[in-house]
Amino acid sequence: MFAEGVYVVGAGMTVFSGKLHAGKTGRELLVEAVEEAVKSVDKGIDLQKDVEAVFTGYFTPEYYEHQSHIGPLAATWLGLTPKPAFRTEIACASSSAALFTGITAIASGLYDVVLVAGVEKMTSLETERVTEALALASDDLSESRVGATFPGLYALLAQAYFHKYGATWEQLQRVPIKNHYNGSLNPKAHFQESISQIAEKVGKKLGVKYEDEMDFLKNSPFNRVVAYPLRLFDCCPISDGAAVAILASGRAARRFTDTPLRLLGLGLGSDNVALQDRVDLTSLAASRSAAEAAYRTSGLKPKDIDMAEVHDCFTIAEWLAVEDLGLVGRGEAPKAYEQGLTSLDGDIPVNTDGGLKAKGHPVGATGIGMLNEVWSQLRGTAGRRQIKNKAEVGLIHNVGGSGASAAVFIFGR
């Protein structure tokens, strides 16, 4: 498939942040990310002349900015009208739907160059209102109504996983420890501090000395329970941000760069929205379907993947992701994380940018934010967090809601 190929020729993103963008709107963040993407095109690009369509992921602009009709609004602010422009939405994987749309539009032969984008401006609302906005991705009648929140849904998955495999919350803390360390090396991350740095800072304020990261995570009142057994550091933050990528066809790509990324495979999947309508609580079926399709279309196997960006909206989600992607066997995540398999210097580095946990999760921007990291790592421009043996093949895995949507894309140099 993709006889002529689909390529990434540029990528850009804003810093993901809880504070920095307080005085800005989603549309301004989008323009900021596009400006960076334009600069990233090696041989230059004329945005208005070259781009033929723009697809934008944004989960709930109605809630955050009292705004729908984001597609043409993006085109308006980028000077791209009257080109085709619409919004895509599958909750936290909304920009993966934009990416999918852009890829298929090019693969069909309809366009040579498209812009795909994602944005979410979340901090305009109080935390409890954000919680409500996020809950819109669950089944309103059977989940929200009885009091489920997103941390709550993932806590239910965590408890089922712990029960089945005898795993513990303590073992799961390898996820935030790793991701915060990676985030500390990423100038675009929401949290650019390791957990030991945070522990020292909090300790000073409270007049306590924490022995190590686990002592802090376990015993600090700062790491309060959100939805048992998940605590604050098991949850990604509320972030503002935007991320974009410029896609080109095989015949157009070399006009823009000699080192594009090539799309190798892709897959999307869905599952019943409510957890109670699912077959298995220790795995996300949508992720497994999406991964299976991505491996099939690329002809690759999990062992061919050099690095992966996976959806760790909550710590347990990262364990489920690496298992559903086949990077480790079912039930093997606790051991793999103890051995450091997914660390920056491990065999399969996962979430080298800090993941949703530390890089942040401006919901609609997350999928293409992941693509930005693959773009940097594969082209060797990831700076202090660059993987030592330059990666040849990178995978992104983006989940919508508690797993009713999933997307997997595999890119190569």
Add this chain to the structure above:
Amino acid sequence: MGEGQLSRFFSELEAGRLTGGKCKNCGSIFIPPRPLCSRCGGEMETVNLKGEGTIESFTVIHVPPVFLKEAAPYILALVRLEEGALVMGRLLGYDPNKPEEVKIGSRVCFQPLREKHGEKEETIIAFKPA
């Protein structure tokens, strides 16, 4: 005005009865009832459920949605009913501050819970120890 399947489900719930949809093709049961099976697309029929089952997973919500500000912390559970269906409900009869006392696999039974949700009062699915 015709009554929809879901409003019928909720009026049954108000009356203290738990109903589900059973697939005539694959036998799966889903709550609430629905016209087509969420597993195989088969035709469904509405069935009464006994409301007895075991805890399959649970959590304690400490940061609730706005409409439940006063109810937190509270326990949410996924319960596997004897008929095979899985359903989410509030778990009563345990101390939310002692989650270690709740055990996956414990037997529970359905008990409708009337609760204030903002301005209105609603009946939701809940369970208590059997």
